[in-house]
Amino acid sequence: MPELPEVETVVRAIRPALINRQICAFWYDWEMVFNHVPARMIEDQIMQQEILGVSRRAKYIVIQLTHDYLVIHLKMTGRLYVCPAEEIHDADKWVHFKLGLNDGNELRFSDPRKFGKVYLMTTLESLEAKLGPEPLEDAFSLEIFLERIKGYKRKIKPLLLDQGFIAGVGNIYADEALNRAHIHPERLANTLNPEELENLYLMIRQVLQDGIAYEGASVSWYRKPDGTKGESQNHFYAYNQEGKPCRFCGHPIEKIRVAQRGTHYCPHCQI
DNA sequence: CGGACAACCTGGCGGC
DNA sequence: TGCCGCCAGGTTGTCC
Numbered sequence: 001m002p003e004l005p006e007v008e009t010v011v012r013a014i015r016p017a018l019i020n021r022q023i024c025a026f027w028y029d030w031e032m033v034f035n036h037v038p039a040r041m042i043e044d045q046i047m048q049q050e051i052l053g054v055s056r057r058a059k060y061i062v063i064q065l066t067h068d069y070l071v072i073h074l075k076m077t078g079r080l081y082v083c084p085a086e087e088i089h090d091a092d093k094w095v096h097f098k099l100g101l102n103d104g105n106e107l108r109f110s111d112p113r114k115f116g117k118v119y120l121m122t123t124l125e126s127l128e129a130k131l132g133p134e135p136l137e138d139a140f141s142l143e144i145f146l147e148r149i150k151g152y153k154r155k156i157k158p159l160l161l162d163q164g165f166i167a168g169v170g171n172i173y174a175d176e177a178l179n180r181a182h183i184h185p186e187r188l189a190n191t192l193n194p195e196e197l198e199n200l201y202l203m204i205r206q207v208l209q210d211g212i213a214y215e216g217a218s219v220s221w222y223r224k225p226d227g228t229k230g231e232s233q234n235h236f237y238a239y240n241q242e243g244k245p246c247r248f249c250g251h252p253i254e255k256i257r258v259a260q261r262g263t264h265y266c267p268h269c270q271i
Numbered sequence: 272c273g274g275a276c277a278a279c280c281t282g283g284c285g286g287c
Numbered sequence: 288t289g290c291c292g293c294c295a296g297g298t299t300g301t302c303c
Contacts, residue, residue, distance in 0.1 A: 077281085111280095113296095114279080114280050115298085152273095154274085155273095170297070171297085219295095220282090220295070260274095
C-alpha cells in the first residue's frame with residue numbers, strides 16, 4: 001500500500017525532524033530487517049554519521065548520511081516515525097529497528113508483517129539501475145512515456161506496476177489511473193492508441209498528484225508518521241469500490257484478478 | 272519476452 | 288468463544 005503518494009507523505013513529514021541530526025544510538029530486534037547484512041556492520045558504519053537529506057525514489061525512502069545512504073522500503077505494512085525517545089507510540093509493538101538522534105528523538109521503523117527492509121548503500125547506483133523514471137518529475141514527458149511504452153506487448157496493468165517501467169505506481173493507483181483513462185486493465189500495451197496513451201499518461205500523474213495532496217491512502221495499515229490517516233481512500237474511483245457505481249457511467253465497479261493482483265475496474269467504460 | 276507462482280510474514284476477517 | 292483458513296500486497300527469484 002505505501003505507494004508513491006504514501007512514501008512521499010512520510011518523507012515530507014519526517015524530513016524536518018531528521019535533517020542535520022547525528023546518529024548516536026542503534027537498536028534492532030530482528031536482524032532480517034537488514035536483508036542478510038549483519039546488524040553489527042551497519043551499526044559500526046552509520047554510528048556518528050549526520051543526516052544530510054531525506055528524499056524519496058520510487059517507493060524507497062532515502063536517508064542521505066555523511067558517507068552513506070540508508071534506504072528504507074515500507075513494503076505493505078511498514079511505518080516510519082520520529083518521536084522523543086521516551087514517548088510511546090501505538091505502532092511500537094512492531095518496531096524492529098530504531099535510531100537514536102542527538103536531539104533526544106528516535107527514528108522508529110515499525111512493521112507487523114516484517115516485509116519492510118533497511119539497506120545501507122554507499123551509492124544509489126544499484127537502485128537507479130532497476131528503477132524507471134519518476135512519473136511526477138518534469139523530465140517524465142509524454143514523449144518519454146510514449147517512447148518507453150513502445151514495444152511492450154504485456155497487459156497494461158502489470159506494466160504500470162513494473163518499477164523498471166515507471167517508478168512508484170502500485171496496485172491502488174494503477175487501478176485509479178486506468179479507470180480514469182477508461183482503459184481495461186488487461187489491454188495489451190501495444191494495442192493502446194495515441195489518444196488512450198496520452199490520457200493514461202495524464203491520469204497516472206493526476207492520481208499520484210491527488211494522492212499526495214490527500215496525504216496518502218489509509219486502506220489498511222498505512223498511517224502518516226503522526227499516526228493519523230491519509231484522506232486518499234475517500235476519493236477512490238475504482239480501488240475497493242466493488243459494487244459502487246462507476247463515476248463516469250454508473251455501471252457497478254467489479255473486482256477481478258489480473259496477474260495475481262486484485263483489480264477493480266468498470267466493465268462498461270474501461271474497454 | 273511474458274507470465275505464473277512461491278516466498279517473505281502476520282493481523283484481520285468470514286465461516287463454522 | 289474459538290479455531291481454521293484465507294486474504295492483503297511490494298519485491299525478488301525461479302521456472303516454463
